[in-house]
Amino acid sequence: MSPDADVIDLHSARRQRILMLSWEYPPVLVGGLGRHVHALSVALAAAGHDVTVVTRHTDGAPLEEYADGVRILRAAEDPVTFPLATGSLLAWTMAFNHTLTRAALRATETGAYDVIHAHDWLVAHTAITIAQHLDLPLVTTIHATEAGRHQGWLPEEMNRTIHGVEHWLANESDRVIACSGYMREQVSTLFDVPTARVDVVANGVDDRAWHARPRAVASARARFAGDGPLVGYAGRLVYEKGVQHLVRAVPSLRQRHPGLRVLIAGDGPYRGELQAEADRLDLGDTVSFTGFLDATQLPAVLGATDATVVPSLYEPFGMIALEAAAAGAPLAVAATGGLAEIVEPGVTGVTFPHSDPDALAGAVDRLLADEVFARRVARSARKMVGRRYGWTAIAERTAATYLTAGREHRAFAVRRATERLGAGRRPVSIPDGNLLLAAGLAG
Numbered sequence: 001m002s003p004d005a006d007v008i009d010l011h012s013a014r015r016q017r018i019l020m021l022s023w024e025y026p027p028v029l030v031g032g033l034g035r036h037v038h039a040l041s042v043a044l045a046a047a048g049h050d051v052t053v054v055t056r057h058t059d060g061a062p063l064e065e066y067a068d069g070v071r072i073l074r075a076a077e078d079p080v081t082f083p084l085a086t087g088s089l090l091a092w093t094m095a096f097n098h099t100l101t102r103a104a105l106r107a108t109e110t111g112a113y114d115v116i117h118a119h120d121w122l123v124a125h126t127a128i129t130i131a132q133h134l135d136l137p138l139v140t141t142i143h144a145t146e147a148g149r150h151q152g153w154l155p156e157e158m159n160r161t162i163h164g165v166e167h168w169l170a171n172e173s174d175r176v177i178a179c180s181g182y183m184r185e186q187v188s189t190l191f192d193v194p195t196a197r198v199d200v201v202a203n204g205v206d207d208r209a210w211h212a213r214p215r216a217v218a219s220a221r222a223r224f225a226g227d228g229p230l231v232g233y234a235g236r237l238v239y240e241k242g243v244q245h246l247v248r249a250v251p252s253l254r255q256r257h258p259g260l261r262v263l264i265a266g267d268g269p270y271r272g273e274l275q276a277e278a279d280r281l282d283l284g285d286t287v288s289f290t291g292f293l294d295a296t297q298l299p300a301v302l303g304a305t306d307a308t309v310v311p312s313l314y315e316p317f318g319m320i321a322l323e324a325a326a327a328g329a330p331l332a333v334a335a336t337g338g339l340a341e342i343v344e345p346g347v348t349g350v351t352f353p354h355s356d357p358d359a360l361a362g363a364v365d366r367l368l369a370d371e372v373f374a375r376r377v378a379r380s381a382r383k384m385v386g387r388r389y390g391w392t393a394i395a396e397r398t399a400a401t402y403l404t405a406g407r408e409h410r411a412f413a414v415r416r417a418t419e420r421l422g423a424g425r426r427p428v429s430i431p432d433g434n435l436l437l438a439a440g441l442a443g
């Protein structure tokens with residue numbers, strides 16, 4: 001279903017009891033997934049559904065609470081803990097799923113549910129266990145894929161294992177939600193899931209929350225801009241976000257726009273390399289790394305930019321593009337993945353081929369050199385966000401998927417059992433870790 005498709009009237013649909021599983025939820029926010037699950041849960045609750053979120057615990061947060069109409073159960077770590085780091089991520093995930101399963105079972109002791117909604121592979125074991133134990137339909141949102149993050153190549157055993165878990169979860173689900181048409185094709189190709197079982201439901205954004213007051217925008221500009229234009233980036237600092245290409249485009253942009261300042265907001269494992277590249281190019285007076293900016297700071301910063309750049313190599317959706325558009329920033333985005341479905345070139349922003357610093361510089365220059373054009377596309381983008389990506393509409397589309405999953409659950413379970421008896425249980429085969437494939441992930 002496209003973002004502009006008609007949606008059902010949620011008040012005419014029956015009230016649903018939803019058990020949501022996510023490895024992050026406020027106050028635990030690692031990336032965009034936690035914010036997505038929070039906003040979706042609140043919107044579903046506001047529409048009259050009963051929503052329980054089971055997630056992980058963090059110091060200072062209650063193990064159980066009601067907030068924003070949502071019941072939240074947090075699974076405390078077991079005494080034998082594992083660090084949340086790349087080298088031990090699989091061990092941490094297995095330990096987390098044990099305690100998450102117990103917390104989810106505790107939730108079922110005090111109420112019945114109509115559907116399980118899982119978010120990404122990190123909750124796969126709990127989701128499948130609970131869905132099978134309670135004989136409930138399972139809906140899974142695949143926010144990103146391991147193969148996509150690595151441009152189709154799965155270099156290590158851990159990457160191949162994660163891909164296998166994603167494949168398993170997608171095929172055990174009655175329906176899969178993808179955030180864009182690009183992701184729908186990727187899920188279908190990588191995991192052998194029929195496209196008829198994959199619903200496209202875009203991520204949402206609260207455009208009002210991202211529209212900062214003029215005084216806050218002016219303050220942010222005074223803090224970060226110099227005598228020339230201000231270019232911004234916000235997001236995780238990892239290789240696939242493509243920030244290295246923004247850094248490499250800065251010398252060219254600085255020649256065309258004296259006084260240019262480039263603000264890179266965010267943090268991540270790639271930050272050291274990015275800072276080293278900026279130092280190598282002698283960009284110390286031009287590029288600033290602010291670290292993580294929270295939701296009280298970022299809207300004003302984005303609103304203060306003359307161009308916000310999203311240079312991703314791989315982007316299932318492109319949430320930051322919506323947030324920047326809602327903040328009033330002119331957009332320059334890589335024409336890849338979900339970003340290409342959000343930004344219409346020349347209408348709601350400008351685009352460029354990913355991994356091409358010269359093309360990136362050209363796109364940004366178009367915005368910086370023509371303020372009238374930049375403000376026109378920024379206004380169009382902000383209107384588009386409010387019209388297509390409001391959370392009320394996203395919740396309605398998600399609830400429609402729940403209803404479909406419930407109707408199909410029995411028939412799907414019988415068909416899947418028959419297929420297993422005929423074919424046997426075969427492990428996922430990943431020859432040499434190479435998945436470049438027909439999914440077009442390297443493009």
